[in-house]
Amino acid sequence: MRKAACAMAGIAMATGIAIAGPGPDDDELVIDGQVLVTEVKTADGHPLDTVYSGWRFRSDETQALEADDFENPAMIEVDYALDLWETPMGEANQSCAGCHGDPDSLAGLRAMMPKWSEAEAQPWSLEHWINWSLETHAGADPWKWESPEMLAMTALIGLQSRGMPMGVQTDGPMAAWIEKGRDLYYTRVGQLDMACSQCHEDNYGQMIRADHLSQGNINGFPTYRFKWSGLGSLHRRLSGCMKNIRATPYKRGSDEFVALEAYLASRGAGLSIETPSVRN
Amino acid sequence: MAKVRPRVRVPKKASAGDVITIKTLISHPMESGQRKDRKTGELIPRKIINHFTASFNGEVVFDAAIEPAVSANPYFSFAMVVPESGTVAFKWVDDDGSIYTEEKSITVE
Amino acid sequence: MHFTRRDIGRLGIGAAAMAALGATPAAAMTDETRAAIMDFTGGVEPGAGDIMLNTPEIAENGSTVPVDVTCDGARRIMLVADGNPNPGVATFEFGRLCPSRSAATRIRLAATQDVIAVAEMEDGRFIMVANTVKVTIGGCGG
Numbered sequence: 091m092r093k094a095a096c097a098m099a100g101i102a103m104a105t106g107i108a109i110a111g112p113g114p115d116d117d118e119l120v121i122d123g124q125v126l127v128t129e130v131k132t133a134d135g136h137p138l139d140t141v142y143s144g145w146r147f148r149s150d151e152t153q154a155l156e157a158d159d160f161e162n163p164a165m166i167e168v169d170y171a172l173d174l175w176e177t178p179m180g181e182a183n184q185s186c187a188g189c190h191g192d193p194d195s196l197a198g199l200r201a202m203m204p205k206w207s208e209a210e211a212q213p214w215s216l217e218h219w220i221n222w223s224l225e226t227h228a229g230a231d232p233w234k235w236e237s238p239e240m241l242a243m244t245a246l247i248g249l250q251s252r253g254m255p256m257g258v259q260t261d262g263p264m265a266a267w268i269e270k271g272r273d274l275y276y277t278r279v280g281q282l283d284m285a286c287s288q289c290h291e292d293n294y295g296q297m298i299r300a301d302h303l304s305q306g307n308i309n310g311f312p313t314y315r316f317k318w319s320g321l322g323s324l325h326r327r328l329s330g331c332m333k334n335i336r337a338t339p340y341k342r343g344s345d346e347f348v349a350l351e352a353y354l355a356s357r358g359a360g361l362s363i364e365t366p367s368v369r370n
Numbered sequence: 371m372a373k374v375r376p377r378v379r380v381p382k383k384a385s386a387g388d389v390i391t392i393k394t395l396i397s398h399p400m401e402s403g404q405r406k407d408r409k410t411g412e413l414i415p416r417k418i419i420n421h422f423t424a425s426f427n428g429e430v431v432f433d434a435a436i437e438p439a440v441s442a443n444p445y446f447s448f449a450m451v452v453p454e455s456g457t458v459a460f461k462w463v464d465d466d467g468s469i470y471t472e473e474k475s476i477t478v479e
Numbered sequence: 480m481h482f483t484r485r486d487i488g489r490l491g492i493g494a495a496a497m498a499a500l501g502a503t504p505a506a507a508m509t510d511e512t513r514a515a516i517m518d519f520t521g522g523v524e525p526g527a528g529d530i531m532l533n534t535p536e537i538a539e540n541g542s543t544v545p546v547d548v549t550c551d552g553a554r555r556i557m558l559v560a561d562g563n564p565n566p567g568v569a570t571f572e573f574g575r576l577c578p579s580r581s582a583a584t585r586i587r588l589a590a591t592q593d594v595i596a597v598a599e600m601e602d603g604r605f606i607m608v609a610n611t612v613k614v615t616i617g618g619c620g621g
Contacts, residue, residue, distance in 0.1 A: 149539040160379045163443045163543075166397040169375060300615030316540035319399070319442035370539040389578065402587070404564060430574045432582070437567040439560055439587045441543045447583040450576050 111296030111303075114146035119364070121157055124253050130360035137291055141358050144304040144369055147295070152316070156368040164245055164314035164366035167238070167321050171246035174239060180230025189227060193250055200244075200251040201363050204351050206263055213267050213352050216244050217323065218343060235342035241321040244312050248365025256309045256363055258355035271353025274346060280337025301370070307358035308351065310367025321366060324351060374398050378460055380474040384452040392424065392432075393447045396462050396470060402438035419444055419470075421463040427456040454478050508593070512559050512566040516597055519557045519570070520605040525597050528606025530556075532596045541588045541614040549581035550606070553598040556582065561609075562592025588614045 119126040128143035145153060155161045175186045175193060190196060199205075204213035207222075214222075220243055221232035233240040260268055275286045289298065290306035297303070311324040318326075325342040328350060332339035340346040379393040396419060403416025422434045422444070432448040450458070455478040462470040508516075516525065530550040538544040548556055548571075558568040571582040580598075588594070593609040600606065 149535065149537065151535045151545050152539050155545070160377075160393050160395070161445075163395065163445070166375060166377050166395055166443060169377060170373070170397070316543040319542050426576055429576060430572075431576045432574065433572040434582070434584075435570040435572075437565065437569060439563055439565070439568040441585040441587050445583075445585050447547075448571075448573075448577060449579045449581060451578050453576065 111293075113295040114142040114304075117146065117150075117153060119143070119145055119153070119157065119362075121252070121364075122159055126253055126362035126364060127255065128361065130358075136357075137287075138305065138357075141307060141361060142294075142305055143307055143309055143358075143361050143364060145310065145364060145367065147302045147304040148368075148370060149302075152368060152370055156364065162314065162366065162368055164312075164321055164368065167242040167314075168246050168249060168366065170238070171242035174243060175246065180224065180228030182227065182229045184228040184230075186223075193246055196247050197250040198254060200248040200365060201254040201256055202258060203355065204258065204348050206259060211263070212345070213264060213348055215325070215343065215348055215351060216247060220244070220247075236323060236326055241312050241323065244323065245321055245366040248312065248363060251363040252365060253362050255360050256355055257359055258352055260356050260359075264352060267349050267352045268356050270345075271349035271351070271356075274350050275353055275357075280332065280335035282335040282337075284335045286331070305358075306354070307361055308354045309358055309361040310364040310369065312365065313367045313369050315369050317370060324354075374462075374464070374468070374470055376460060376462065376470055376472040378458075378472050378474055380458050380476060382475070383477050383479055386452065386454060386478050388452050389449050390452055390476075391447060391449055392458065393445070394422070394424070394460060394472075395443060395445050397443050398462075398464075400438060400440060400442045400444060404438070417465050419462045420465055421461075422446055423461045424448070424450075425459045425461075426450060426452075427454075428459075431458075452476055452478060508561045508595070509566065512561045512595065515559050515566045516557075516595070516607070519555075519597055520599070523605050525605040525607035527608075528598070528600075528604070530596050530598050530606060530608040532594065532608050532610050534594050534610045534612045537613045537615060538588060539615065541590070543585050544588050544612060544614075545583070545585050546594060547581065547583035548596045549579065550596070550598040550600075551580060552601050553580040554601050555599040556580065557597045558584075558586070559595045559597070560586065560588055560592055561595060563587070563589045568594075588612055590614050 119128050128146050130141050132138055132141055145156060159165055178185045200216055204215045207214045217235055217240055224230040224232055278285045286306060289303055294303050294305040308324050312321045314321050325347045328347055329339035375397050377395040381390050384390055398419050401414055401417040405414045407414055416438060418438050420436050422436060423430060424432045431450050434446055456476060458474050460472040533547045535544065550556055555570060555572045557570040559566040560568050568586050569584060573580045591613045593611050595607060595609045597605060597607045
């Protein structure tokens with residue numbers, strides 16, 4: 091039975107036909123009383139009929155850790171961000187609270203990432219925006235992309251959009267970036283000569299060794315991964331995938347990753363933001 | 371590393387005799403002593419929370435002696451019967467001698 | 480129907496029946512695990528009894544495996560992992576105000592192995608149960 095499944099999976103990968111593996115499960119994600127959308131029927135022209143959140147591919151135990159704000163290990167970092175929020179920083183001794191009031195004043199922000207910056211004439215990830223604000227408004231040093239501070243703060247700000255539909259701007263100047271992201275998604279790279287689509291479009295729902303492949307949607311980032319025993323950014327995850335196929339990864343915050351982020355945000359549009367999510 | 375910070379969930383109110391569930395977490399990498407430094411090849415020394423105690427009005431309710439096999443950001447949940455109003459005191463002990471504490475009050479109506 | 484350890488616990492099937500189902504406390508454990516258990520019991524061989532040890536059948540990632548253990552009338556409960564570099568995991572001690580002798584935590588498992596709970600009862604007896612947890616090595620993921 092196993093051999094036949096492997097052979098069929100091989101054929102499926104060669105021909106690009108997805109056959110039923112375990113598939114996404116039927117569980118419903120409810121966090122502290124709020125029902126989150128983990129499944130969206132897509133419009134015509136989308137390469138997939140339905141997009142699913144990565145949550146739907148995880149084991150019951152992993153899913154349970156996201157469904158409760160105390161059980162969720164990422165929340166301890168959100169506590170850290172709440173402290174940072176009130177901390178005066180930089181030459182101007184300015185705290186986030188000083189200008190922004192409460193964190194919920196930024197509700198909806200993470201749902202529209204990456205967001206176009208007129209000044210830079212390109213889209214920016216949330217990390218770019220946070221550093222811009224730190225430097226411009228507080229005269230503070232920027233935070234490293236994967237620093238505890240940046241991860242905590244993107245988790246806190248992301249949490250303010252939890253439950254909202256992921257919805258990046260796709261028209262105007264964003265169109266070209268999304269197109270570039272689409273190209274990157276379908277381009278084979280690395281020693282293993284693979285593209286994102288081969289796992290996440292052609293074979294989502296199947297097992298890759300012992301991992302249950304998701305569609306690679308990004309509505310949960312930054313996410314608490316058991317593998318990292320901590321929070322990690324989307325760009326870290328993309329980087330890891332590239333290393334797995336023995337490609338030289340793009341850098342955090344690079345044009346390539348921002349373009350990919352924009353494309354992935356449009357690809358999974360409508361899924362509820364789950365930040366900070368829990369994954370394996 | 372971000373500061374070691376505890377996080378506990380204790381109901382604020384209860385009736386005398388109620389059994390409540392207490393949940394606790396503390397942010398800590400729980401460095402097992404098994405990992406090697408990627409650059410030098412040296413073993414990263416062990417540094418974990420090795421003991422956790424919860425007491426109610428000074429009496430120990432739950433005590434855990436902890437080994438490196440407990441996951442990072444150690445989580446413990448246990449039950450307690452509430453005899454009267456009082457304070458639950460939590461204590462975590464680090465290998466390096468640091469002690470982290472947290473306290474929550476319960477009011478019996 | 481495929482019984483998970485949770486299901487068996489809920490059905491209240493005792494250890495003897497579990498043995499019949501092929502779920503005996505592991506006879507073939509490492510010397511280190513045996514030593515840790517003997518240390519806990521002061522040399523007394525633990526018998527079978529009513530301990531409910533909940534573990535996932537398959538751990539999605541070995542770094543964070545939720546487990547919980549309940550044993551009415553236990554004074555202390557020790558968890559050991561028979562396939563880890565060191566078997567010790569945690570030892571819980573319950574006070575007077577902790578009537579339901581239970582504890583939940585998250586543990587690290589290096590590979591597929593038995594997770595063993597040994598309870599010291601108020602009356603001085605020692606009892607033990609073992610669950611096999613499959614620990615997967617992921618396919619990918621950065």
